[in-house]
Amino acid sequence: MSAAATIPGIGRPRRSGKALPGALWALLLLTPAFVSLASVSFYPIVNGLYLSLTNTSLITQEQDFTGFSNYVELWGDPQFWNAWWHTMWFTAASTVLETVIGLGMALILCEAFKGRGLVRAAMLVPWAMPTVVTSKMFGWLFDGQNGIVNYILLHAGLIDQNINWYGSTDTAMITIIIADVWKTTPFMALLLLTGLQTVPNSLIEAARMDGAKGWITFWYIRLPLLMPTLLIAGLFRALDAFRVFDLVYVLTGGGPADSTETLSTLSYKVLFSTLQFGYGSAVSTAMFVTEGIIALVFCLYLIRQIRRAQ
Amino acid sequence: MDESRKGPRSGSKSIGHVTIADRRQFLIGSAGLLGAAAFGAGTSLGIGRARAQSRAEISFASAAFFGKETFGDLIKAFNESQDRILVKNIELPPPSSSTEVYQGLVQQLARRTGTPDVFSQDVIWIAGFAAAGWALPLDEYFPADKRSAYFTGTLNACTYGGKLTALPWFMDSGMFYYRKDVLEKHGGKVPETWTDMATIAAAAQKAGDIDFGYLWQGKQAEVLVCDAVEIITSNNGAILAPDGKSSLINQKGAVEAIQFLHDTIATNKVSPQDVLSWDEEPSRQPFTSGKAMFMRNWSYVYPIAQDAKASQVVDKVGVAPLPSFPGGKSSACLGGYQLGVNANSKQREAAIELLTWLSSTETQHRIALNFGLAPTRPALFQDAQIKKEQPFMASLEKVFTGATARPITPEYAKVTLALQSGISKALVSGNIQAEMDATAAQIDKIVG
Numbered sequence: 001m002s003a004a005a006t007i008p009g010i011g012r013p014r015r016s017g018k019a020l021p022g023a024l025w026a027l028l029l030l031t032p033a034f035v036s037l038a039s040v041s042f043y044p045i046v047n048g049l050y051l052s053l054t055n056t057s058l059i060t061q062e063q064d065f066t067g068f069s070n071y072v073e074l075w076g077d078p079q080f081w082n083a084w085w086h087t088m089w090f091t092a093a094s095t096v097l098e099t100v101i102g103l104g105m106a107l108i109l110c111e112a113f114k115g116r117g118l119v120r121a122a123m124l125v126p127w128a129m130p131t132v133v134t135s136k137m138f139g140w141l142f143d144g145q146n147g148i149v150n151y152i153l154l155h156a157g158l159i160d161q162n163i164n165w166y167g168s169t170d171t172a173m174i175t176i177i178i179a180d181v182w183k184t185t186p187f188m189a190l191l192l193l194t195g196l197q198t199v200p201n202s203l204i205e206a207a208r209m210d211g212a213k214g215w216i217t218f219w220y221i222r223l224p225l226l227m228p229t230l231l232i233a234g235l236f237r238a239l240d241a242f243r244v245f246d247l248v249y250v251l252t253g254g255g256p257a258d259s260t261e262t263l264s265t266l267s268y269k270v271l272f273s274t275l276q277f278g279y280g281s282a283v284s285t286a287m288f289v290t291e292g293i294i295a296l297v298f299c300l301y302l303i304r305q306i307r308r309a310q
Numbered sequence: 311m312d313e314s315r316k317g318p319r320s321g322s323k324s325i326g327h328v329t330i331a332d333r334r335q336f337l338i339g340s341a342g343l344l345g346a347a348a349f350g351a352g353t354s355l356g357i358g359r360a361r362a363q364s365r366a367e368i369s370f371a372s373a374a375f376f377g378k379e380t381f382g383d384l385i386k387a388f389n390e391s392q393d394r395i396l397v398k399n400i401e402l403p404p405p406s407s408s409t410e411v412y413q414g415l416v417q418q419l420a421r422r423t424g425t426p427d428v429f430s431q432d433v434i435w436i437a438g439f440a441a442a443g444w445a446l447p448l449d450e451y452f453p454a455d456k457r458s459a460y461f462t463g464t465l466n467a468c469t470y471g472g473k474l475t476a477l478p479w480f481m482d483s484g485m486f487y488y489r490k491d492v493l494e495k496h497g498g499k500v501p502e503t504w505t506d507m508a509t510i511a512a513a514a515q516k517a518g519d520i521d522f523g524y525l526w527q528g529k530q531a532e533v534l535v536c537d538a539v540e541i542i543t544s545n546n547g548a549i550l551a552p553d554g555k556s557s558l559i560n561q562k563g564a565v566e567a568i569q570f571l572h573d574t575i576a577t578n579k580v581s582p583q584d585v586l587s588w589d590e591e592p593s594r595q596p597f598t599s600g601k602a603m604f605m606r607n608w609s610y611v612y613p614i615a616q617d618a619k620a621s622q623v624v625d626k627v628g629v630a631p632l633p634s635f636p637g638g639k640s641s642a643c644l645g646g647y648q649l650g651v652n653a654n655s656k657q658r659e660a661a662i663e664l665l666t667w668l669s670s671t672e673t674q675h676r677i678a679l680n681f682g683l684a685p686t687r688p689a690l691f692q693d694a695q696i697k698k699e700q701p702f703m704a705s706l707e708k709v710f711t712g713a714t715a716r717p718i719t720p721e722y723a724k725v726t727l728a729l730q731s732g733i734s735k736a737l738v739s740g741n742i743q744a745e746m747d748a749t750a751a752q753i754d755k756i757v758g
Contacts (some may be wrong), residue, residue, distance in 0.1 A: 058416050059438055059720065079731070144584035145596065167528075167587030169738055255530025256586050257735040273409060274723040275416060 045288070051281035058275040070282035080283060082258055083266040084290070086173065090262060091241045091294075094180045099234055101181065102188025107218070109189065110196045120193075127186040135250035138179040142166065166252050169259035176247050176260055184240070188233055195229025196222065227305050235298040242291055263287045365393065366660040371400040371418065371426035373411045373647065377681035384676070388667055395660045400426050405647070408432060419444040419652065427655040428664050430479060430647040433467045433715060434722050439650060440470035441720030446651040447473040451662050459671075463713030464686045468648050470718060477669045478686035480677055481646035483713045484540050485706070486632040487597065487605040487615070489623065492519050500630045502640075504541070504570055507604060507633045511580035514603050522602040523580030526571070529589040530734040535716060535726050536643035537606060538733050541567040543641035543714045544634035549729065550717040550757065557753035559729070560746040566635070568733060569742045576740060586737060598623055606632060608645065609684065612702045629702070631709050644713040646686070678703060684710065721756050728752045 020028070055066045074080050109120055126134070142149050144164035153159045165175045199222050207217045223230075245264040248254060254261040254269070263283065271280030372381050385399040403410045415429060419439065431439060439445040452474060457465055460478045468476035488500055496514050501507040511523025527533040542549060547563020550556070558564060574581040585593065590607060597605045598615050600622035605611075614620050615627040631640040649668055651661045667673055674685040678696050684703050690696060691707040717725055732749025736742045 058420055059442060059723070061420065061442060144587065145582070164583045164587060167584055172587075252587065253529065253531050255730070255734050256528075257530070257738040258731050259738075269727055272413060273727065275413070276724075 048281045048284055048288075051277050052279075052285045054278045056276075056278040056281075058277065066278070070279050071286075073279065074282050074286060079258070079261070079266065080263075080286070083261045083263050084286075086260065087242060087244070087262045087264075087287075087290075090173065090177060090180075090244055091238055093177050094184070094241045094244075095234055095238045097177070097181045098185045098188045098237055099192075099230065101185045102233075103192050103230070105185065105189035106192035106196055109193055123186050123189060125186075126183050127190075129183070131183065131246040132250055134179060134183045135247050138175070138182075138247075139166070139251055142175050167256055169257050172252055172256060172260045176244075176251060179247055179251070180241065180244065184237065188237060191233040191236070192226065192229060195226050195233070198229075199225045224309070227309075228302060231298060231302045231305065235295060235302075238294055238298070239291055242287070242294065263290075365396040366657045367396050367398070368427035368655070368657045368660045368664060369398045369400055369425050370428045370664060371402055371415065372430035373402050373405045373408070373432075375405065375681055375683065377683075379680050384668075384673070388664060391667075395657075395663060397428075397664055405432075415439075422654045424652055424654040424656045427652050427657055427661040428668070429650055429652065431476060431650050432647060433464075433644055434726070436468060436476045436648060436650070437470045437718045437722060438720045440473070440475035444653055445475040446653040446655065446658070446661075447475055448477060448651065448662075448665075449474050451666075452477065459689065460686050461688055461710055461713060463642075463644055463710070463715060464646070464648070467644055467715035467718065470720075476648040476650045477665055479647055479649045479669055480674065480681075480683035481644060481686050481710060481713065482609050482684060483642035483644050483646075483706075483710055484536055484606055484608065484632060485642060485709045486630045487607060487611060488628050488630065489520070489600075489603050489626055490628045491626045492603045493628075495519060500628070501604075501633050503636055504544070504633045505636075508570075508574065508578045508580050511603055512578050515580060520601065520603045522582055522596060523578075523604060524574055525581060525588075525593040525597055525602045525605040525607075526574070526585055527589050527593055527606070528571070528575075528586040528734070528737055530730045531589050532726060532730070533589050534733055535729045536645070537571070538568065538729065539643045539714060539716050540606070540632055540641050541571060544632065544638045546635075546638045550719060550725075550753075554717070554719045555758055557750040557757070559732075559753065560743065560750040565742050565746050568736055568746065570635075572737050572740055572742060575737070586734075600626075609703070609706065613682075616702075629705065629709065631712050640712045641714040642709055642712045644715050646683070648686075719757050724756045725753055728756060 052070055053065060053067060054063060055070070056063045105123065109116065109123070141147055142165040144150065144162055144167060147165070149165070150159070150162045154162065163171060165171045203221055203225075204217055207221055212220070243264050244262055245268065248260050248262055248265050249268070252260045254265050263286070267280055267283040267287065270276055270283055274280075370381075370385055375381060382399045382401065385397050389395075389397055402414050405411065412432070412435060415431065415435070418425060419429075419442070422444075436445070440447075457474070461481070464478040464481055465474070468474055468478055486500075492514055493500065493510070495517075496510050496519075501510055507524060511520075514520045515523045526537050528537070539549065542559070542564045545563045545567045547561060547567055548558045549564065551558055575583055575585065590610075593605060594607055594611050594614065596602050597607075598611070598621040612627070612629060615623055616625070618624050632642060634640045649665050651658070651665055655661045669686075671687060671690065674687055674690055675693060675696065677683050678685050678690065679699055682700065682703070684706060685691070685696075688707055688711075691704050693704075697704040716722070719725055728749055732745055732752065736745035736749075739745060
């Protein structure tokens with residue numbers, strides 16, 4: 001940024017005395033933005049990285065530089081990999097489901113029908129709810145004894161005895177994914193709806209004139225044009241889902257048998273229950289790196305899509 | 311915005327809390343300054359000089375408990391009772407936010423500035439604070455003859471490395487709740503062994519007198535460790551070896567005990583599978599709505615069970631010490647808050663005086679009546695006024711006698727996470743020995 005700003009400054013004849021040189025002005029004006037960004041965004045990341053290379057712990061009062069030993073430990077830590085896989089599984093499942101269902105919702109809401117405004121507003125309610133409230137609500141819905149889900153399934157004859165949704169390793173994670181899908185699909189639908197509205201109507205009308213049916217129009221016109229929005233929305237959602245914390249924390253605390261432990265809950269436990277800031281920072285850094293890789297994959301794919309479109 | 315993105319940052323809430331505490335301290339500090347200024351004004355008018363100068367100023371930090379009064383009122387009473395020491399009260403979050411209280415205390419103690427001079431601590435933090443050198447050993451102030459006035463189990467929890475580093479304050483423990491009316495139909499005798507308990511519970515379930523035989527807490531959380539400590543100790547087992555340097559959780563006593571917990575769900579089916587995801591409240595609800603015969607829980611359940619608005623079992627609930635295995639002794643997991651003195655306190659004598667006052671018979675008596683928190687001095691359970699106003703509490707002496715500390719180690723925070731995960735895995739999978747071996751290996755690595 002500063003380099004770009006310097007160039008015109010050099011070319012111009014210097015005005016002496018009264019005003020600062022243009023480059024300095026630019027730098028001066030950028031300073032507040034830079035300082036605020038650096039202090040809230042850059043510094044914590046760097047400090048986290050540094051902490052992850054130390055054995056800092058509030059309990060043992062140690063604070064020595066230990067190189068990569070935290071990462072070596074992390075590499076061989078089954079708890080970490082357990083949480084890593086759960087987080088990836090959660091991210092993939094919830095992102096895919098939310099994208100597919102969100103797309104369906106967006107397509108419906110894109111059509112003109114009576115009361116569309118109302119439906120669009122109502123659709124956003126789950127998303128506007130605090131996640132802790134959603135968590136408690138799903139806690140009751142899927143309650144093993146008195147939950148309505150068990151009640152309905154039991155009376156519909158689909159199960160022959162109550163399922164303990166949060167107490168079984170087979171169902172705990174799935175239930176959390178369902179809760180997340182319910183909550184965040186409206187967000188996806190909203191993003192995709194804006195994307196759909198940028199698809200020119202003339203294209204669709206032209207296709208209809210050529211005799212294309214609904215499905216064909218969707219598959220060959222709307223979807224390709226929606227692709228960049230879809231990818232960006234997916235990226236947002238994936239990065240968001242990767243940090244899942246409240247649902248797990250409220251509903252299961254990571255149990256049973258670590259089957260819902262995610263990287264966020266693990267790093268919370270390591271950082272704030274055992275107060276091992278060094279190792280906890282290493283877990284957080286590993287999260288950061290994984291998120292970076294996810295973002296990279298999405299972006300590369302996105303660039304390829306855009307290139308191909310051109 | 312989406313709440314889930316707060317994940318990694320949720321800690322900042324807690325850190326935020328600490329800054330709030332700091333700010334509060336700052337405010338208290340400035341209030342102190344104002345006070346000093348007021349005193350200054352006072353002295354210029356010729357009043358209270360001697361008093362202002364001779365009072366030692368110390369601070370007291372504790373999780374905030376409520377009752378008919380607060381700890382702030384308690385400290386005020388102390389300040390008014392004498393004119394040598396002036397205590398300022400630093401209020402931490404309530405005990406339900408135990409992790410935040412812990413963080414707040416650790417941050418203050420780690421600064422080694424001597425603030426707070428006196429603090430209260432959950433029993434599981436005592437060893438960590440002692441090992442870090444933050445808690446002053448109290449042996450010289452409280453020799454053996456003064457200690458004998460407290461429950462032994464509480465004293466054990468207050469001792470680290472052979473030194474008394476905390477003074478018992480008030481306590482709670484796990485206990486065995488039973489339904490008097492249902493038990494009457496099935497022998498009428500409160501079971502003293504786990505096997506008897508399971509047999510009676512299964513019979514009552516079979517007869518259709520009750521939905522669930524026995525409720526306990528199997529959620530992967532701290533309470534699971536409490537349930538485990540109780541049942542393991544009642545089979546003469548232990549989680550840590552006496553020297554605290556290795557784990558005994560894969561030994562016979564512990565494995566049999568965990569096997570019994572697993573059997574309650576899988577074999578004799580006296581417990582619903584749901585206990586695996588239940589902590590205290592979810593297990594309390596079916597009990598007070600009359601669906602269960604036996605339950606392990608803390609003392610808070612009793613007042614709820616006696617409240618006609620919340621309970622279907624008013625006057626039908628009894629409390630006893632938890633059962634044990636043949637040849638073992640009933641054991642109750644110890645909870646509650648104990649007192650400590652900051653090793654860096656600059657006003658040691660004053661701090662000891664406050665500590666002594668807080669733990670005195672009179673103050674514990676007052677806390678029992680006004681906060682409903684049970685005393686750590688057995689003698690108080692015979693007190694006529696407590697018997698009259700808190701009859702349930704007075705009946706708990708027998709339960710508290712069996713109070714057992716959770717593993718005493720400065721690494722408790724790591725040990726408990728390993729235990730929660732390992733025991734939960736054992737209960738879910740049924741491979742008790744294999745999971746306990748893995749857990750023992752993990753704990754050995756932490757404490758060894």
